[in-house]
Amino acid sequence: MSNKKNWPLWEIFVRSKNGLEHRHFGSLHATDAEMALENARDVYTRRNEGVSIWVVESKHITASNPEHNGELFEPAQDKVYRHPTFYDLPDEVKHM
Amino acid sequence: MSEEQIRSLEKQFDERILRDEKIEPKDWMPEKYRKTHIRQMSQHAHSEIVGMLPEGNWISRAPSLRRKVALLAKVQDEAGHGLYLYSACETLGVSRDELYDQLHTGKAKYSSIFNYPTVTWADMGAIGWLVDGAAIINQVPLCNTSYGPYARAMIRVCKEESFHQRQGFEIMLKLANGSPEQKEMAQDALNRWWWPSLMMLGPTDDKSVHTEQSMKWKLKRKTNDELRQQFIDQTVPQANILGLSIPDSDLKWNEERQSYDFGEIDWDEFWQVVKGHGPMNKERMKARVGAWERGEWVRDAAMAHAEKKEERKEKQAV
Numbered sequence: 001m002s003n004k005k006n007w008p009l010w011e012i013f014v015r016s017k018n019g020l021e022h023r024h025f026g027s028l029h030a031t032d033a034e035m036a037l038e039n040a041r042d043v044y045t046r047r048n049e050g051v052s053i054w055v056v057e058s059k060h061i062t063a064s065n066p067e068h069n070g071e072l073f074e075p076a077q078d079k080v081y082r083h084p085t086f087y088d089l090p091d092e093v094k095h096m
Numbered sequence: 097m098s099e100e101q102i103r104s105l106e107k108q109f110d111e112r113i114l115r116d117e118k119i120e121p122k123d124w125m126p127e128k129y130r131k132t133h134i135r136q137m138s139q140h141a142h143s144e145i146v147g148m149l150p151e152g153n154w155i156s157r158a159p160s161l162r163r164k165v166a167l168l169a170k171v172q173d174e175a176g177h178g179l180y181l182y183s184a185c186e187t188l189g190v191s192r193d194e195l196y197d198q199l200h201t202g203k204a205k206y207s208s209i210f211n212y213p214t215v216t217w218a219d220m221g222a223i224g225w226l227v228d229g230a231a232i233i234n235q236v237p238l239c240n241t242s243y244g245p246y247a248r249a250m251i252r253v254c255k256e257e258s259f260h261q262r263q264g265f266e267i268m269l270k271l272a273n274g275s276p277e278q279k280e281m282a283q284d285a286l287n288r289w290w291w292p293s294l295m296m297l298g299p300t301d302d303k304s305v306h307t308e309q310s311m312k313w314k315l316k317r318k319t320n321d322e323l324r325q326q327f328i329d330q331t332v333p334q335a336n337i338l339g340l341s342i343p344d345s346d347l348k349w350n351e352e353r354q355s356y357d358f359g360e361i362d363w364d365e366f367w368q369v370v371k372g373h374g375p376m377n378k379e380r381m382k383a384r385v386g387a388w389e390r391g392e393w394v395r396d397a398a399m400a401h402a403e404k405k406e407e408r409k410e411k412q413a414v
Contacts, residue, residue, distance in 0.1 A: 005399050006193055009186070026249070027183045029192060031402035043179050046172070047256070066123050 009058040010036040012043075014050035022054050033057075102126075113313060118244040121187035129313060132306070133243050134190050135204075136315055141181035142199045142206035144174045146380055150214040151223065159217060166263045167220060173260065177253045184245035200385045208366065209296045211374030218271055218278075218285035224264015226286075226293040226331065232257050233327050234297065237317035265334065272338040279339075286335065287343045294358075295366040297324040303363075328356050 007029040013022035025044045030036035036055040044050065064072060080086045089096060097105075106126050112119070119125055148171050155171065158164035182192055198204035209227055214220070235257065238250040271282035298304055298320035310316035318326070328347075335342050346359035368374065 005396070006191065007395065007399060026180055027186070028179060031398045032405065035398070035402070042172075043176050046169075046176065063122060066120070 007031050010040075010055045011058050011061060012036070012040045013054040013056070014040070014044055015052040016049055017051055022052065025049075027058060030055075110312070113242045117242075118247065119242050120244045128309075130188050132309065132313070132315065133246065134185055134188050136310075137181055137185040137188075137246055138190075138195050138198065139205050139207075141178045141185060141195070142204055143210065144178035144181060145199075146206045146210045146384060148174045148178075149380055149383055150210055150212070150376075151220060153214050154217060154220050157217070158220075163220075163267070170224070170260050170263060173256050177249075177256070180249040180252055181246075184243075184249040187245045196388065200381070200388065202372065202381065205370065207296060208369040208374060209292050210380060211369050211376045212288070212292055213376050216281050216285060218268070218281040219289070221264050221267030221271060221282065222285035222289040224260050224262075225268050225334070226264075226289050227296065228257060228260040228264060229331060230293050230296045230327050232261060233323050233330075238315070240314060240317065242314040265338075268338055268340070272340055282338070283340050286340050290343050291361065291365075292369075294324055294327070294361055295363075295369075297327060299363070299366070300361075325355055328358055332356055 008031075009027055010030055010033075011027050012025045014025045015022045025040075028036065028039050028043055030039050033055055036057075037053055040053050040055055045053070076082075105124055109119075109124065109126060109129075119129075151167060151171050151174075155164065155167055158167050182195060185195060186192060195204070199206065214223070232254065235250055235254050239247055239254055241247045241250065268282050268285075271278040273279075301307060301319045301321045304320050307316060307319055311319075332342060332347070344359045346357065348357050349355075350357045369377070372378075
């Protein structure tokens with residue numbers, strides 16, 4: 001066995017058409033960014049699923065920890081005043 | 097973590113699945129959930145990869161350019177499906193290399209159907225129609241499974257799979273309406289692939305060891321026997337359209353059940369093939385391992401090249 005160096009993992013983001021954002025499609029292994037782009041084309045856009053591809057090496061992504069979801073996301077839950085329905089308006093005001 | 101804490105986490109976990117919430121890679125999960133998913137998803141990925149071999153056999157001998165581009169595209173899809181599933185599997189903390197290693201050493205299984213030989217062109221039709229047909233029945237419920245990355249991979253797989261079945265059925269239709277020899281070839285392929293396709297849906301419910309747990313985790317939405325019945329009920333009318341006969345003398349419409357009754361499946365054959373004694377087990381693994389080993393220098397060279405390019409870029413930046 002050679003002294004094995006595995007191809008790094010890349011995350012693939014695809015814009016399905018202009019006007020839409022790039023969305024995470026999945027991941028794949030490639031030696032560098034260029035190969036990741038070429039492989040992404042073959043793996044994720046065989047049927048015109050995309051007009052643009054981003055590749056990011058997985059190790060560069062920092063993700064939040066679900067165990068901290070409470071402190072991260074719960075504070076937003078009791079802020080009903082950030083939603084339009086919180087405000088009482090007379091019916092005469094039709095669209096606002 | 098104390099046992100009590102784990103039990104409480106497991107309870108919360110089960111409740112989340114019950115509420116149809118998805119589980120994502122970084123979420124806490126019971127070790128058994130992780131292991132079971134690695135096993136099932138990798139088996140699924142391996143099946144896609146090994147599944148390319150019986151069809152690859154006919155690419156260079158496809159009877160027309162139309163058939164050839166379709167078969168090539170189908171085999172390429174299978175490579176793609178394998179890659180979606182390996183990636184999904186890797187989100188559970190297992191490396192691609194470990195997964196390949198499990199396949200190559202025989203530690204991991206793949207679908208037993210791919211251990212049968214493809215001896216005529218009609219086998220390309222029968223595989224698309226029957227094998228992909230059975231696979232679709234297995235896979236559609238998995239689009240709703242509890243593990244997010246698996247469900248997302250399956251949605252993509254299912255979208256692509258229906259072309260596979262249609263191209264197979266079209267091959268059968270053409271042969272069935274062709275010369276007597278062609279029709280005979282189609283019938284022969286159906287005769288050989290029918291029973292293995294039924295076995296592909298897994299052992300009967302009373303022999304299936306993982307069903308109960310898998311149902312709870314939505315890794316399975318219907319039992320093997322239910323899936324098999326669904327496959328038979330949907331395929332028999334298609335065989336009638338082809339004018340071919342299903343090789344089962346006990347096959348009969350049951351008015352009361354509104355389903356077909358069918359004959360005994362030769363489970364000894366199934367277990368023989370699963371244990372490695374099918375007609376093509378050795379050949380498939382030899383081809384797969386051989387391709388992997390012969391490609392090693394290419395993978396190493398590509399990596400070395402990428403590193404050299406990176407170094408050069410760094411030097412220029414100084």
